[in-house]
Each structure stands twice: as structure tokens, then as C-alpha cells.
Amino acid sequence: MEKEKQIVNSKQFSIMIERLACQLIENHVNFEETVLVGIQPRGVNFSKRILQKINKLTYNTEIQSGSLDITFFRDDFGRRDVPIEAQELNMNFSVEGKRVVLIDDVLFTGRSVRSAMDALMNFGRPKEVELMVLIDRRLSRHLPIEPNYVGKTVDSISSEKVVVKWKDIDKEDKIILLKSE
Amino acid sequence: MSKLSVNHLLGIKGLKTKDIDLIFKTADNFKRIINQPIKKVPTLRDITIANLFFENSTRTRLSFELAEKRLSADVVNFSSSSSSVKKGETLVDTVNNILAMKVDMVVMRHPNPGAAEFLSRNVNASIVNAGDGAHEHPTQALLDCYSIREKYGDVKGKKVVIVGDILHSRVALSNIHCLQKLGAEVRVCGPSTLIPKYIDSLSVKHVSNLKEALNWCDVANVLRIQLERQDVKYFPSLREYSMVYGINKEVLDSLDKEITIMHPGPINRGVELSSDVADSECAIILDQVENGVAIRMAVMYLLAGKIKR
Structure with missing residues (x-):
């Protein structure tokens, strides 16, 4: 049995998205050399939402964006009971010399981000790579990886799960913490 | 997954x-x-x-x-x-x-x-x-069916004829299993001596006439004559085989519709396929590779x- 606790409601959710979009605008100004890359699967929803918000706030600045599948770059291949299904990869541009913002919903052990950086380098040598996450589960990192933009920091133990729900998929924007009893 | x-x-x-x-x-x-x-x-x-x-x-x-x-x-x-x-x-x-x-x-x-x-x-x-x-030869059958799926969107309901030396071909047997599992209809075409006796038990019909077979199908998978596996003579000569079962531009032009030509390679040009067919738009041989x-x-x-x- 899992106990569910809401940690972010839909209003806080939209404020968080707006704040993160503003932080990106502040640091990247006109986004000429910037590309936003969502990590499949759930980072892509987040990346789309951020892109919409930036477009609204800046009156439709052209921003390059893509989605990155990391399945074949993971470090747990053959160590899971059921293999992870590869997702669509949509990177129709080179990241050579670009400022890349990697976007994912939850940062936990840091292993996905490590895989994403490996996968990203297949598309060129970026000038810099930043990391944006909606939830940072600090105190649970396995690798020395820290985000540049954080929606909310959550202290949780490894048996707990943080789940981000999206309006376009799950009917409502919210973030919940699942505790197994 | x-x-x-x-x-x-x-x-x-x-x-x-x-x-x-x-x-x-x-x-x-x-x-x-x-x-x-x-x-x-x-x-x-x-x-x-x-x-x-x-x-x-x-x-x-x-x-x-x-x-x-x-x-x-x-x-x-x-x-x-x-x-x-x-x-x-x-x-x-x-x-x-x-x-x-x-x-x-x-x-x-x-x-x-x-x-x-x-x-x-x-x-x-x-x-x-x-x-x-x-x-x-399972990976060959998989890539053949994958190429059909890529060209037509689905293998189900497609009509595929395998032409040539069915008797000595591992590609033919694997293809028949794979195509049937995916819901395609399969026939074989070639001289009776090169068709295995058990072909009926696989629910595959044998058609002797090349033109009839090609007019029926959406895709023709053409096989090489495996001379290295033939211990006795199965047909009078390669020249005669080519005249009866060789696919050239003339044969394709005489059909009512356009079909797709596949070949697992290596091609014996001028025997089972003429060069103008092997290099034509309807052949997806290099896509298969x-x-x-x-x-x-x-x-x-x-x-x-x-x-x-």
C-alpha cells in the first residue's frame, strides 16, 4: 500500500514554471545560441511547458529545442528485470558551440543526467551544459551532479517516490510524494 | 517494456x-x-x-x-x-x-x-x-519483413511471393515463418524441382508461372540459385532458368501494377534479376542491407x- 502526499499544487506548479522560465530568460537573454533539450520521457513535458512560457513572456523568441533518449547510454543495462523501452529521439540539429539546457522532471541519483550528457555529446561539443529540474531530491545523489535551475528541493528517503503529474497527460498539474507503508 | x-x-x-x-x-x-x-x-x-x-x-x-x-x-x-x-x-x-x-x-x-x-x-x-x-536464417527474415513494414507501413495483409531456389534456401523458410506470423500471405514460385515437398504443410501455395505469381503479389523476394548446394541437376541450364524465371524490365512492365523487388544478396545479375531491375526504383535491396x-x-x-x- 502506498500513501500519497501532495507537495506541490497546481497553482504553485504554474508559479514554479514561470519563475524557472524567467530565470532562463535572465541568463540567456535572446536565446540565440541556446538549445533546450528535454530528457525522455518526462523531461520532454517539462521542456515543452518551459518553452511555451518563455514564448509567452518574450513574445515568441525563436528557440531551438529537442528531446533526447538516453536508453542506450544508461549504466544499468542488463541489471533490471524488465528493460527500459527506448523513446523517440528528436535532435535535428548540432549542439556544437551551443549553450545547452538539459531539462528533466526529477533529479534523484544523477545517473540519468550522466547518461544524458554522454548522449548529448553525440551531437557535437556544446559550449556549456546547464541542468534544469523541477524537483531536486537532494541527499540522494550517487554522482557529483548539481542542477543550475531548481523548481523545488525535496528531502526524501530512497524508498519514497516523487511523481510529477502533467495537465496534458494526467489532467492536473501537481507533484506528489509516494510513501510505501 | x-x-x-x-x-x-x-x-x-x-x-x-x-x-x-x-x-x-x-x-x-x-x-x-x-x-x-x-x-x-x-x-x-x-x-x-x-x-x-x-x-x-x-x-x-x-x-x-x-x-x-x-x-x-x-x-x-x-x-x-x-x-x-x-x-x-x-x-x-x-x-x-x-x-x-x-x-x-x-x-x-x-x-x-x-x-x-x-x-x-x-x-x-x-x-x-x-x-x-x-x-x-532468422535475422535475414526479420530484416526482410522490417523492410516491407517500412515500405508499406505494415506487413499484415501483404502478398509476398518468394521466387527461385526454395529447396536449398534458409532465407525462404525463415521468411515464410516470419511473414505468416505477421499476417502476410505467402506463395512460392520456381521450377517444381526446386520447391520442397513439404511446402503444402506450411500453407504456402506453389505457382509455376512467374507472371501469374508477380501479378498476384505486392512484393517479390527473389532468391539466388544455390549452385553450391545442388548435388544433382535440378534444371537444364542457368540460361533456361533465367529465360523462364528471370525477372527483367520487360516482365515488370507487362504487369498490371507496380511491385516491390527484394533480394537477400548476393545477386547473380542476368540470372534471377536483370541489372535494370536490380538498380531500379522498385528494388529495395540496399534498404534491406x-x-x-x-x-x-x-x-x-x-x-x-x-x-x-
Whole structure:
């Protein structure tokens, strides 16, 4: 049995998205050399939402964006009971010399981000790579990886799960913490 | 994501339809990867694969080797012409010696039907059959069906005729199983001497007339005459075979519709296919070769995922 606790409601959710979009605008100004890359699967929803918000706030600045599948770059291949299904990869541009913002919903052990950086380098040598996450589960990192933009920091133990729900998929924007009893 | 129901790829006959769908879906991802500027992923970096070829091969062997290297596996190659097999070593001994060097997966082509199956029962490694005599050549059938799926969107309901030397062909048998599992209708066409007697038991109709067969089908998979496997004369001469069963531009132009031509290679130009057909728009022979790498990557990725770490 899992106990569910809401940690972010839909209003806080939209404020968080707006704040993160503003932080990106502040640091990247006109986004000429910037590309936003969502990590499949759930980072892509987040990346789309951020892109919409930036477009609204800046009156439709052209921003390059893509989605990155990391399945074949993971470090747990053959160590899971059921293999992870590869997702669509949509990177129709080179990241050579670009400022890349990697976007994912939850940062936990840091292993996905490590895989994403490996996968990203297949598309060129970026000038810099930043990391944006909606939830940072600090105190649970396995690798020395820290985000540049954080929606909310959550202290949780490894048996707990943080789940981000999206309006376009799950009917409502919210973030919940699942505790197994 | 589901897993393959098998631990070895020995033939299409032992696969479930959902296994084939899973392989195709995985191959879609690999096809995207091999068309990137950097065509390599690190997934199988902890896996060692031995390619054992007891029979000649160019395409299949290169295709497997490329697929393995693009998955970052370590690869060792072996061909019987330069090995101790000539000194009288048995198959199981040869393979066990190779496995003692910590090899995880074996890709094998062998002239004897059932060699891959035999190996899978007697050695402790994942076995991929790259052709066993006139029995099965599963990765070829998978890439053929994958190419049909790519061209038409689906294999289901398609009419496919396999033309040529069905009797000596492992490609034909694997293709028949694979196409039928995916819901296609299959017929074979060729001289009666080159059609196996059991063909009816596979629910495959034999058509002797080439033009009738081509007019019926959406796709014609054309096979080479395997002279090296023919111990007796099955037809008067290659020239006569070519006149009756050779596909040229004239034959295609006389049909009511456009069909797709496939060939597993190597082509004997001027025998089963004329050059103008082999190089024409309706032939997807080189697409098959490209898809072969993606399919083999998918097969090895899925099998390697089942190896215990």
C-alpha cells in the first residue's frame, strides 16, 4: 500500500514554471545560441511547458529545442528485470558551440543526467551544459551532479517516490510524494 | 517494456509474434542512431561477442560485426578455413574453448541444419543463428519483413511471393515463418524441382508461372540459385532458368501494377534479376542491407539484456 502526499499544487506548479522560465530568460537573454533539450520521457513535458512560457513572456523568441533518449547510454543495462523501452529521439540539429539546457522532471541519483550528457555529446561539443529540474531530491545523489535551475528541493528517503503529474497527460498539474507503508 | 520470450535466436519458428514486434520497435530506435553523425552507443560495452563462421559470408558477417561494434561490444571473429576445426576438433569443443576466454554471446553460421540449436543446448552462452544449412536464417527474415513494414507501413495483409531456389534456401523458410506470423500471405514460385515437398504443410501455395505469381503479389523476394548446394541437376541450364524465371524490365512492365523487388544478396545479375531491375526504383535491396544492421543491433541488444550480470 502506498500513501500519497501532495507537495506541490497546481497553482504553485504554474508559479514554479514561470519563475524557472524567467530565470532562463535572465541568463540567456535572446536565446540565440541556446538549445533546450528535454530528457525522455518526462523531461520532454517539462521542456515543452518551459518553452511555451518563455514564448509567452518574450513574445515568441525563436528557440531551438529537442528531446533526447538516453536508453542506450544508461549504466544499468542488463541489471533490471524488465528493460527500459527506448523513446523517440528528436535532435535535428548540432549542439556544437551551443549553450545547452538539459531539462528533466526529477533529479534523484544523477545517473540519468550522466547518461544524458554522454548522449548529448553525440551531437557535437556544446559550449556549456546547464541542468534544469523541477524537483531536486537532494541527499540522494550517487554522482557529483548539481542542477543550475531548481523548481523545488525535496528531502526524501530512497524508498519514497516523487511523481510529477502533467495537465496534458494526467489532467492536473501537481507533484506528489509516494510513501510505501 | 516486454522482454523476448527466448534466450537465443535460433529460428523464426520459435519466436512469438510479440517478439518480432519488439525487435522491430527496438530496430526503429537503432535505425535512427545509425543515421546520426556518431553512429555508436555504449550499451554493450561489457559484452564480448564471438562471430563463428563455418561457411562463407560477406554481407551477414559484416552486418553482424558492424551491429556489434555500433553497440560497443568487444568482437572476436573466427572462420573455419583458418582454424583448428580442420585439425578435427568438435563444434562443442571449439565453442567451449572460445567461451573459456569469457565470451558472452555467439553468432554462428554453419553448413549443418540444427547446428545453432545443438549449440544452445550444449554451451553456456546466448546463441544467434546466422544461418544453419538450408534450415533457418532468422535475422535475414526479420530484416526482410522490417523492410516491407517500412515500405508499406505494415506487413499484415501483404502478398509476398518468394521466387527461385526454395529447396536449398534458409532465407525462404525463415521468411515464410516470419511473414505468416505477421499476417502476410505467402506463395512460392520456381521450377517444381526446386520447391520442397513439404511446402503444402506450411500453407504456402506453389505457382509455376512467374507472371501469374508477380501479378498476384505486392512484393517479390527473389532468391539466388544455390549452385553450391545442388548435388544433382535440378534444371537444364542457368540460361533456361533465367529465360523462364528471370525477372527483367520487360516482365515488370507487362504487369498490371507496380511491385516491390527484394533480394537477400548476393545477386547473380542476368540470372534471377536483370541489372535494370536490380538498380531500379522498385528494388529495395540496399534498404534491406541498411535495415540489416539495425535489426541485428536490436536482436543483440535484446538478447544481451537477458544475460545475468
